[in-house]
Structure formats: structure tokens, C-alpha cells
Amino acid sequence: xxxxxxxxxxxxxxxxxxxxxxxxxxxxxxxxxxxxxxxxxxxxxxxxxxxxxxxxxxxxxxxxxxxxxxxxxxxxxxxxxxxxxxxxxxxxxxxxxxxxxxxxxxxxxxxxxxxxxxxxxxxxxxxxxxxxxxxxxxxxxxxxxxxxxxxxxxxxxxxxxxxxxxxxxxxxxxxxxxxxxxxxxxxxxxxxxxxxxxxxxxxxxxxxxxxxxxxxxxxxxxxxxxxxxxxxxxxxxxxxxxx
Amino acid sequence: xxxxxxxxxxxxxxxxxxxxxxxxxxxxxxxxxxxxxxxxxxxxxxxxxxxxxxxxxxxxxxxxxxxxxxxxxxxxxxxxxxxxxxxxxxxxxxxxxxxxxxxxxxxxxxxxxxxxxxxxxxxxxxxxxxxxxxxxxxxxxxxxxxxxxxxxxxxxxxxxxxxxxxxxxxxxxxxxxxxxxxxxxxxxxxxxxxxxxxxxxxxxxxxxxxxxxxxxxxxxxxxxxxxxxxxxxxxxxxxxxxx
DNA sequence: GCCATTTAAATGCCAGACAATTAAATAACT
DNA sequence: AGTTATTTAATTGTCTGGCATTTAAATGGC
Numbered sequence: 001x002x003x004x005x006x007x008x009x010x011x012x013x014x015x016x017x018x019x020x021x022x023x024x025x026x027x028x029x030x031x032x033x034x035x036x037x038x039x040x041x042x043x044x045x046x047x048x049x050x051x052x053x054x055x056x057x058x059x060x061x062x063x064x065x066x067x068x069x070x071x072x073x074x075x076x077x078x079x080x081x082x083x084x085x086x087x088x089x090x091x092x093x094x095x096x097x098x099x100x101x102x103x104x105x106x107x108x109x110x111x112x113x114x115x116x117x118x119x120x121x122x123x124x125x126x127x128x129x130x131x132x133x134x135x136x137x138x139x140x141x142x143x144x145x146x147x148x149x150x151x152x153x154x155x156x157x158x159x160x161x162x163x164x165x166x167x168x169x170x171x172x173x174x175x176x177x178x179x180x181x182x183x184x185x186x187x188x189x190x191x192x193x194x195x196x197x198x199x200x201x202x203x204x205x206x207x208x209x210x211x212x213x214x215x216x217x218x219x220x221x222x223x224x225x226x227x228x229x230x231x232x233x234x235x236x237x238x239x240x241x242x243x
Numbered sequence: 244x245x246x247x248x249x250x251x252x253x254x255x256x257x258x259x260x261x262x263x264x265x266x267x268x269x270x271x272x273x274x275x276x277x278x279x280x281x282x283x284x285x286x287x288x289x290x291x292x293x294x295x296x297x298x299x300x301x302x303x304x305x306x307x308x309x310x311x312x313x314x315x316x317x318x319x320x321x322x323x324x325x326x327x328x329x330x331x332x333x334x335x336x337x338x339x340x341x342x343x344x345x346x347x348x349x350x351x352x353x354x355x356x357x358x359x360x361x362x363x364x365x366x367x368x369x370x371x372x373x374x375x376x377x378x379x380x381x382x383x384x385x386x387x388x389x390x391x392x393x394x395x396x397x398x399x400x401x402x403x404x405x406x407x408x409x410x411x412x413x414x415x416x417x418x419x420x421x422x423x424x425x426x427x428x429x430x431x432x433x434x435x436x437x438x439x440x441x442x443x444x445x446x447x448x449x450x451x452x453x454x455x456x457x458x459x460x461x462x463x464x465x466x467x468x469x470x471x472x473x474x475x476x477x478x479x480x481x482x483x484x485x486x
Numbered sequence: 487g488c489c490a491t492t493t494a495a496a497t498g499c500c501a502g503a504c505a506a507t508t509a510a511a512t513a514a515c516t
Numbered sequence: 517a518g519t520t521a522t523t524t525a526a527t528t529g530t531c532t533g534g535c536a537t538t539t540a541a542a543t544g545g546c
Contacts, residue, residue, distance in 0.1 A: 289531085
């Protein structure tokens with residue numbers, strides 16, 4: 001393997017790209033062992049620290065894992081949905097916070113995606129999903145719950161709804177949309193009245209899901225979206241007037 | 244700052260996590276300069292190569308960028324949607340190829356998400372989006388087009404549809420779902436008859452979008468999904484009988 | 487005041503070494 | 517022979533020290 005010395009990219013970035021491409025194309029398959037760092041240094045004609053920087057880049061993307069010891073080395077990692085979740089959530093969160101995405105835009109995206117899962121979830125949700133949602137509703141009605149805990153419970157509730165669709169690809173894609181909204185929602189202070197209204201809608205949602213009523217689920221979600229949006233709007237308004 | 248020597252994680256991983264957390268929490272803000280590698284070595288009490296490995300991990304996630312020279316250093320990067328796209332697509336693609344996700348499951352997720360964008364796109368699509376879609380339809384009807392090129396055009400067509408919703412968060416989330424399907428679709432051989440049918444559905448879709456007819460768009464998408472799924476099923480069947 | 491040069495600070499890269507870990511090979515012992 | 521203890525070898529993890537390269541600012545000459 002060779003590296004272009006005229007490229008303006010770091011050597012470690014070029015090497016990482018070379019190996020990453022090999023993984024994507026299938027040249028390197030899951031659990032296959034990469035050459036040792038010393039061998040890679042020879043092959044790419046760079047020093048070991050440079051190879052290591054390249055490997056750390058790949059490790060940061062969960063594309064490889066490393067083991068120490070005699071039979072150790074770097075191995076192509078089987079990227080699992082579980083591993084990809086946090087990455088997806090971190091990225092989505094930072095995208096929202098760094099790009100001045102309005103609450104409305106984020107909210108619209110989140111509920112648009114979530115509503116698309118509703119029919120499938122109404123069809124396929126298991127008793128487990130329903131139980132999780134009922135439990136979260138119960139938690140949400142506890143007095144003395146902090147806004148953060150309320151929002152976290154809200155996220156758990158909605159993730160159960162999404163998971164009810166029984167499609168891991170959907171769950172993965174939705175994780176970013178649903179979880180990344182939490183920091184934004186945390187900025188809203190929920191009064192007792194707000195919570196009661198949200199719990200009411202959550203209950204309607206769970207009821208509809210229990211009855212396999214897709215339209216009812218969609219209606220409840222639409223209600224939640226408009227209520228959340230309006231709530232956020234009024235909170236922002238109040239803050240603006242105060243300042 | 245301190246690092247736990249009892250943790251079984253690499254020092255570079257711990258340092259990367261520490262800095263990453265500072266970025267997520269807002270302790271480090273966009274375009275802020277991190278301490279130099281030498282200063283970080285002192286602060287974390289590790290050597291410079293270890294610090295560098297940590298920084299490369301963060302760079303691989305586009306959380307920082309580095310500049311050489313007198314006023315250079317590592318800066319917190321403003322994560323843009325454009326930067327996040329390829330990451331998202333790579334991850335989604337690998338998730339599908341490494342986890343034996345069935346074509347049906349992937350297809351269901353993709354069309355479920357895409358159909359959720361349809362009403363918004365019917366409402367907001369610009370002339371530009373329509374023009375892109377018409378151009379791709381034209382390209383798809385060219386004889387002699389390879390299956391790969393046909394699929395790539397298909398992806399471009401659908402991305403224009405999604406972008407028509409005018410919500411960058413939606414576009415980002417959908418990018419993974421739509422683009423990651425391409426390698427799977429490339430495995431299907433599209434006969435002339437298949438292509439004609441798909442182009443017919445694409446045209447119906449564009450027509451409905453032009454008329455701001457949300458229901459028509461949804462119908463066309465539903466038709467596409469079932470046609471694609473059946474096509475894939477018959478191709479797989481044929482291959483199985485052959486072998 | 488403007489341009490060329492020097493300087494200093496920073497990242498990029500390398501060579502070599504040692505520590506820590508791990509599995510396999512070997513030796514010792516029963 | 518079988519089992520246990522020891523040694524060995526391979527590999528990653530980390531450190532030290534250094535040099536090359538890049539870049540902006542400081543300096544100096546005109």
C-alpha cells in the first residue's frame with residue numbers, strides 16, 4: 001500500500017481512510033485481524049506512532065477494536081446498533097446545539113419521524129413496550145420530579161413507542177431524533193398543569209397503542225407536537241419579556 | 244484535570260472522553276482553542292504522543308480541527324450537517340452490512356421515514372427540487388445506464404424529495420436511511436421492464452409533488468416500496484434456485 | 487511606511503526504548 | 517502421562533527526545 005505524499009491531509013488520516021475504505025468495501029471482514037502496528041508501519045512506510053494515530057481514528061468510529069498480548073492486535077469490529085446509538089445521539093445533539101436549529105424545526109423533525117413509526121408500532125408493539133410506557137407515565141405523575149427527570153422519562157416513553165415498531169433500523173435512526181431533543185426540552189420548565197396535560201396525552205397514546213389503533217396514536221402524537229411547540233413558544237416569549 | 248489510572252481504558256481514550264464531555268457540556272465552545280499538545284501533556288500528566296492519539300480520536304469525529312503554525316492548535320469544530328452526512332451514511336451502511344439486516348427490514352425503515360417527509364415536501368418543495376427530480380428521471384431513462392448509475396440516480400431523486408421538506412434535521416436523519424440502501428439495491432439487477440415501472444412511479448411522484456398533492460406522493464411511495472420489495476424477493480428467489 | 491527576514495510557537499513525523507499484557511511453548515514436578 | 521509452574525515471544529501501551537514543517541508575528545532594512 002502506498003500513501004500520496006502530495007496530499008495535504010495528515011498521514012494518519014490517509015492511512016485511516018485507506019483502512020476504512022477496505023472495511024467498507026469488504027476487503028477486510030468482521031473479526032479479521034489487521035497487520036500488527038509494526039507491519040503496518042512497514043507497509044505504509046511510516047513510523048509506528050503515525051500508524052497508531054490512524055488506528056485511534058478508526059477506533060473512535062468503532063470500526064476496529066484492539067487487544068493486547070501475544071495474539072492481540074487490531075480487529076475489524078462488528079458495528080452493532082448498541083454501539084452506534086451513543087455516537088448517533090452525540091452527533092445529533094451537537095448538530096442541534098451548534099447550528100442554531102430552532103426548537104420548531106427540531107420538534108417538527110422529531111415528531112414527523114416519530115409519527116411515521118406509529119402505524120407499525122400500533123400493529124406490532126408487545127406487552128413489554130406497553131408496560132414500559134405505562135411505567136414511565138406513572139413516573140411522570142410523581143410529584144417532586146425534576147424537569148430533567150421528567151424529560152428523561154419522556155424520552156424513555158417515546159423510545160418504547162418507537163421500539164414497538166419492531167424495526168431495529170428505525171429505532172436506530174429515531175434514537176438521534178428523539179434523544180437529541182432532550183437538551184432542548186430541558187430548557188423548558190414544566191409547570192404542574194403542563195405535566196398533567198402531557199401525561200393525559202401520553203395516556204391517550206398508550207391507550208390507542210393498546211387498542212392497536214394507529215389513527216389514535218397519530219392523533220395523540222399530533223396533539224403532543226402542537227402542545228410542546230406552543231409551550232416552548234410561550235416560555236421563550238416570557239423569557240424575552242423578562243429580559 | 245486528572246485521569247484515573249485504575250480505569251482499564253486507554254489513556255488516550257480517557258483524555259478524548261474528558262475533552263469530548265467538555266465540548267458536549269458547553270465548557271468548550273465552538274472555535275475555542277484547546278491548550279497546545281505540550282500544555283495538555285502537562286495537564287493530563289501524559290506524554291505528547293498520548294495526547295496526540297486522543298486528539299486524533301476527536302478529529303475522527305469532527306469534534307476538533309487542527310491548524311499548524313504559530314497561532315495554530317486544536318480548535319473546537321462547528322459540526323456542520325455537511326460534515327455529519329458522510330459519517331452518518333458510512334455508519335448506516337456498515338450497520339446494515341454487518342448485522343444481516345434483511346432487505347425487507349431496511350426497505351421498510353427507509354420508506355417509512357421517507358413517506359413521513361412526503362406531506363412536508365408536497366407543501367414546501369421548491370422549483371429546484373422538482374427540477375432535480377425531473378433531471379434524474381430523465382437520466383434513469385437513458386439506455387445503457389449501469390445498474391450502479393441507475394441506483395445512484397435513484398438515491399439523488401429521493402434525496403431531492405426529502406430535501407424538499409425544507410427541514411435540515413430531517414434531511415440529515417434521512418440521508419443515512421436513503422443512502423445506506425444503495426449497496427443493497429446495487430445487488431439487484433434492473434431489467435428494462437423494471438426500470439420503466441420505476442420511472443413511471445417516479446414520474447407519478449414528481450407530478451404529485453408538483454401539484455402539491457401529498458396523498459398522491461404517499462401513494463406513489465407506497466407503490467415504490469412494494470414494487471422494490473417484490474423485485475428484490477424475486478431476484479433472491481432466482482439466485483437461490485440457480486445455486 | 488513598506489517589504490524582506492528572522493524568530494518563535496505550534497503541529498507533523500520519526501527513531502528507539504521500555505512497560506504491560508497475553509497466549510503459547512517449555513520445563514518441572516508428581 | 518498429566519498437571520502445574522515458568523519462560524518466552526509477540527503485541528499493544530506509553531514515554532523520551534528530537535527534527536521537520538508551517539505559520540503568524542516580530543524585527544530590521546530600505
